[in-house]
Amino acid sequence: MRYGDKVAVDHLSLQIPRGVIAAVLGRNGVGKTTTLETCEGYRRPQQGTVRVLGLDPVAQHHDLTPHIGVMLQEGGAWGGVRATEMLTHLARLHAHPLPVDLLVDRLSLGECGRTPYRRLSGGQKQRLSLAMALIGRPELLFVDEPTAGMDVAARHTTWDLLRELREDGATVVLTTHYLDEAEALADEVHIIDAGRLVASGSPSELGALAATSIRLVGKQPLTALPEFTAVRVDAVDERTAVFTGEGVTMGLLAAIVSWCEEQEVTPETLTFGQRDLEEVFLSLTGSGDDAVGGAA
């Protein structure tokens, strides 16, 4: 997918089975929304194939839309429409909608049900937007940053709701840049960076991607780190290096310590142990803040 000469999503290949919660995880601007919108039929890929529930989202858009529920990152309702009125309207477009009251109740929209959309708070808009995605009893739900701007309570309500959806047989595809959200909610996590898929797996698999690692933060820049066998070295910044791979042993730890001695580098921290999802994420996507992909 390109916008002008920017490549937003590049040779991204992934398959999501039915009945799971799948998280597309990545920093802002790496192509998460573009990926989702390509599945929803908003954009036609310049290359490659997209199939959603076996349908082409652009050519068979009309056949697909009754089956999916979409939560946009922002907007989606008239400024003057009342919250419950918007839900009622969308319910009328579907054959077997959920009762509006049920969603109003579950997402605590009762107190703002008669408030025009433009006067809702950010969190209320998010909750309404989620309700709008659920109203048609979809079998596949696309939710873009579902809990952005929500308070802690609303966040947990949303997570519980999405888990309940999965238990009832729906499939949920969500984008997020919150690691804890992916870790707590998703059955499978797809990490993308600069429009490419860099890792896929369950949260625990990704955590175990390199089960043990050594993390060295020096008080001085780590210049001229030597090569170690069967070890991958990720320079997070000029003072931080993460060592992963089969070669991560106590022997390596000793070698690093003696290298520090030789180079007169004083370790600020030197840790040996399990990495969490955040470290996997950082080592996979780099820590730079370069946004959307490279030039075509």
Next chain:
Amino acid sequence: MSGTFTPAPGGARFARKVLAQAGMEFRLMLRNGEQLLLAIVIPVVVLVATVVGSRKLGVSLEGRAVDLFTPGVLALAVLSTAFTSVAVATGFERRYGVLKRLGTSPLSRTGLLLGKVLALLAVQLVQFTVIGAVATWLGWRPHWHPGVIALAAFGTAAFASWGLLVAGVLRAEATLAVANLVFLLLMAAGGVVLPTSTYGGFGTVATWLPSGALGDGLRAAFIDGQFTWSRLLILAAWTLIGAVLTARTFTWE
């Protein structure tokens, strides 16, 4: 599985979806103060002001003021709703992601467009009823010619296609500005309320505008009971150009 959220996907019947959309847009239009001002208040004020004003000032007219001005005010009502309201409403629907969100609902684009047309016609029905009632109260005695239906329909189509064109090409704020500016310019100089024959040299240009064709056409029909095909053709031509350009340029987000 029979939980609360057990999937049961499916779209409603087409007619139901279109009616839901039309009803929604109709309610939103009537709820919007600025749109009501444009659709009802301004035309009624223009009608009362011209009729009462020409009486008070003793302007000599070739007929009764209310008979001469009411057809033009009806044309003004068509212009306000079909062009300005449609442009402004659609511009903001695009800006706030409403069109985008409805794009993944079971409502198809055809359904959305049909819903808009029905809502538009419903608003016009309200406008014509109010303006007709005020005009009758002022003593309006029109001729009836079936051609007025065709003129109003093609006038609506012409203005709506250009309204959608503006909303599709410009940002929402620019759409708001342009749609209101065009409304004012056409009201003042487009042959809407006053006959194009009163404009001197510019009158010839105004007869070719959709505003002039609609205004003059409605005047000929209501005042003299006459119908001229050329005016309908001018409106049809504007519709065709507007629709083709809109189809080529309109974006949903």
